[in-house]
Amino acid sequence: MRIALDVMGGDHAPQVTIEGAVMASKAYPEIEIILIGPEDVIERELAKHKDHNGFEVVHAREVIEMTDHPAQAVKTKKESSMVVGMQLLKKKEIDGFFSAGNTGGMLAAGILYLGRIRGVKRPALSALFPTMRGSTFLLDIGANADVKPDFLQQFALMGSLYAERVLKRPNPTVAIMSNGEEEGKGNEMVLEAYQLIKQLPINFMGNAEGRDLGLGNFDVIVTDGFTGNIVIKTAEGLATMTKALLKDAFKGDPLSMLAGALFMPLGFPRVKKATSADEIGGAPLLGLNGVVLVGHGSSSAYAIQNGIRAARDAVQSNIVAAITEGMSQVKVTDKEGAEVG
Amino acid sequence: MRIALDVMGGDHAPQVTIEGAVMASKAYPEIEIILIGPEDVIERELAKHKDHNGFEVVHAREVIEMTDHPAQAVKTKKESSMVVGMQLLKKKEIDGFFSAGNTGGMLAAGILYLGRIRGVKRPALSALFPTMRGSTFLLDIGANADVKPDFLQQFALMGSLYAERVLKRPNPTVAIMSNGEEEGKGNEMVLEAYQLIKQLPINFMGNAEGRDLGLGNFDVIVTDGFTGNIVIKTAEGLATMTKALLKDAFKGDPLSMLAGALFMPLGFPRVKKATSADEIGGAPLLGLNGVVLVGHGSSSAYAIQNGIRAARDAVQSNIVAAITEGMSQVKVTDKEGAEVG
Numbered sequence: 001m002r003i004a005l006d007v008m009g010g011d012h013a014p015q016v017t018i019e020g021a022v023m024a025s026k027a028y029p030e031i032e033i034i035l036i037g038p039e040d041v042i043e044r045e046l047a048k049h050k051d052h053n054g055f056e057v058v059h060a061r062e063v064i065e066m067t068d069h070p071a072q073a074v075k076t077k078k079e080s081s082m083v084v085g086m087q088l089l090k091k092k093e094i095d096g097f098f099s100a101g102n103t104g105g106m107l108a109a110g111i112l113y114l115g116r117i118r119g120v121k122r123p124a125l126s127a128l129f130p131t132m133r134g135s136t137f138l139l140d141i142g143a144n145a146d147v148k149p150d151f152l153q154q155f156a157l158m159g160s161l162y163a164e165r166v167l168k169r170p171n172p173t174v175a176i177m178s179n180g181e182e183e184g185k186g187n188e189m190v191l192e193a194y195q196l197i198k199q200l201p202i203n204f205m206g207n208a209e210g211r212d213l214g215l216g217n218f219d220v221i222v223t224d225g226f227t228g229n230i231v232i233k234t235a236e237g238l239a240t241m242t243k244a245l246l247k248d249a250f251k252g253d254p255l256s257m258l259a260g261a262l263f264m265p266l267g268f269p270r271v272k273k274a275t276s277a278d279e280i281g282g283a284p285l286l287g288l289n290g291v292v293l294v295g296h297g298s299s300s301a302y303a304i305q306n307g308i309r310a311a312r313d314a315v316q317s318n319i320v321a322a323i324t325e326g327m328s329q330v331k332v333t334d335k336e337g338a339e340v341g
Numbered sequence: 342m343r344i345a346l347d348v349m350g351g352d353h354a355p356q357v358t359i360e361g362a363v364m365a366s367k368a369y370p371e372i373e374i375i376l377i378g379p380e381d382v383i384e385r386e387l388a389k390h391k392d393h394n395g396f397e398v399v400h401a402r403e404v405i406e407m408t409d410h411p412a413q414a415v416k417t418k419k420e421s422s423m424v425v426g427m428q429l430l431k432k433k434e435i436d437g438f439f440s441a442g443n444t445g446g447m448l449a450a451g452i453l454y455l456g457r458i459r460g461v462k463r464p465a466l467s468a469l470f471p472t473m474r475g476s477t478f479l480l481d482i483g484a485n486a487d488v489k490p491d492f493l494q495q496f497a498l499m500g501s502l503y504a505e506r507v508l509k510r511p512n513p514t515v516a517i518m519s520n521g522e523e524e525g526k527g528n529e530m531v532l533e534a535y536q537l538i539k540q541l542p543i544n545f546m547g548n549a550e551g552r553d554l555g556l557g558n559f560d561v562i563v564t565d566g567f568t569g570n571i572v573i574k575t576a577e578g579l580a581t582m583t584k585a586l587l588k589d590a591f592k593g594d595p596l597s598m599l600a601g602a603l604f605m606p607l608g609f610p611r612v613k614k615a616t617s618a619d620e621i622g623g624a625p626l627l628g629l630n631g632v633v634l635v636g637h638g639s640s641s642a643y644a645i646q647n648g649i650r651a652a653r654d655a656v657q658s659n660i661v662a663a664i665t666e667g668m669s670q671v672k673v674t675d676k677e678g679a680e681v682g
Contacts, residue, residue, distance in 0.1 A: 131582065132582045132586075142520060145520055145526075145528040146529050177571060178567075180570075185486075186486060187486040187487045188487055190567075209571070209574045210570070210573065210575035210576070210578060211574040212578065213578050214575070214577075214582035215581060223571075224528075225520065226519075226520045226568070227568055229520035229551070230518060230519075230551040230564075231551065231572070232551065233550045233551030234551035234552065234554055234572050234576065235551070237553065237554050237555030237556050238555040238579050239555075240556060241472065241555035241557075242583055245473075245615055245616070246608075248611065249607075249608030249609065249611050249612045250604070250608055253607065255603050255607055256603065256604070256607045258600075259601075260600075262599060262603075263591075266590075266596055266597045266600065267587075267590030267591055267597045267601075270590050271586045271590045274586055
């Protein structure tokens, strides 16, 4: 299996991306890792690591920066690692593509150079949100600030298939994010989407509330990219706040300092591991006609390794074929009984 | 100053509401606390407390339950504590009204029996969100699942006035919740509201992101009631998750258990105090023609005491007069230059 890595993607690229690739090559020797980026940069970084068996390198001299305007950049920077990767995927010269770079860039490059699965109206960006009991697959977290009810319906179907096939959750529970748990709660968009999702052959549980995320009450939660983005970033801010509060709480008196001295090396790594995005590595851009995963901009080398693993899992599960088949089978009707979608 | 308490409001009413009233009467002897609820229940509960100077009691035999449909309940239960309280406020027989009961009921009763401030299109429900540096005033958190751009504009004005007058933040910073910090990021609603808010004579900083909440980067953040509700409940779920993870992290080995034994009585109360909704007690339903505050359903007696204090602060600051004046002065124009609102 051939998974390509965008060497230039992420806040700490190319150092940590190359380091992550080397780690992944040892952890998952069955994956052929293809490095996409400027040849000289890749050679220079690889020279720092002696303990690997070499990588296939695909030269791409341009870089789509975090600050670039996505749609514009993918049109003008045709020799960027993102565009080159999508083209390789389109030609089936690779099986999957992972980047921790500009998410909007990956989305735009994916739509333009790789294309959508037949029937998919909008690809969705997803995240595996750490919860009290494992994780919840949340989508859309930012690809679509404005949605229509049938986009949300498609997100529900794609999310359910991803949870079942890739995350190996049998009969995954799916809910739609709303401002109350009872049916009938929601804004107009959610109320309409609810009726469409109900018609899908999935395990739809109705409304989720914000608290269901941390509590881990559902396998999949569907929302629009505006709300999903705010939820994810709210969680990030609260994690930073909690860390700061804990740090303060382990100060002030000798016994609190002792508690901190014991907690930091023993308990804290467990909390960190349970909540770290690095463990997950990458989440898919669902709806594209190929396996495309994106990671957090601040990905560590370990996160890069896990992103490559997550891409492998998605390829192995044939998720693109599953969504393609799912899309072709779904027939839904609107309020008047006319066929939709 | 006369502040009325809905004795029947909250998951632990009437025990903790009466206990909170007794606590408040000692902490804030300058407040005349009026208890609204069934006379016999109030007498029975007050009999458990010997250490108070008595309260004025207003009989209200009916109760709007947490499970009641708000709009329906306030029409049929005219002798409920919520309806009676709003009528007293309307007649200016009390200066402020606080309840930890059914928030939708308070909103519906407020709109029906008290009325809105002239010019206010929709009252907003608010929360003081605990952050790394104090708190952020967040509105709307659930009164309006669907909004229009000019509702958000009014929320921005009301929130700014509340932060300045009641929370005593000089020249408070105001931002609108969006899915990116740059101007131009947002869904259609936010993009339109942004242009309207820019025209207000307030300290508008542009877009906020979810992470700005925990980091405490703004005094006021404006959003629709759908998003605000999800954000608040996401934070609740994450707090529960963090508590559970910490509990686990203080288990497993003797040194971790020692760390927990030291942390729980020393550091943890500080973390709890910094993040507890009980410290804040209540947040206003802004836009009603009177001082109305609501508390969390699970309010403790201490939260009830703080809710009564928060109502006092709102009355002292003349917030209703300030919003009335603010509303009358604001003239905004739409894209074509025509006057709006």
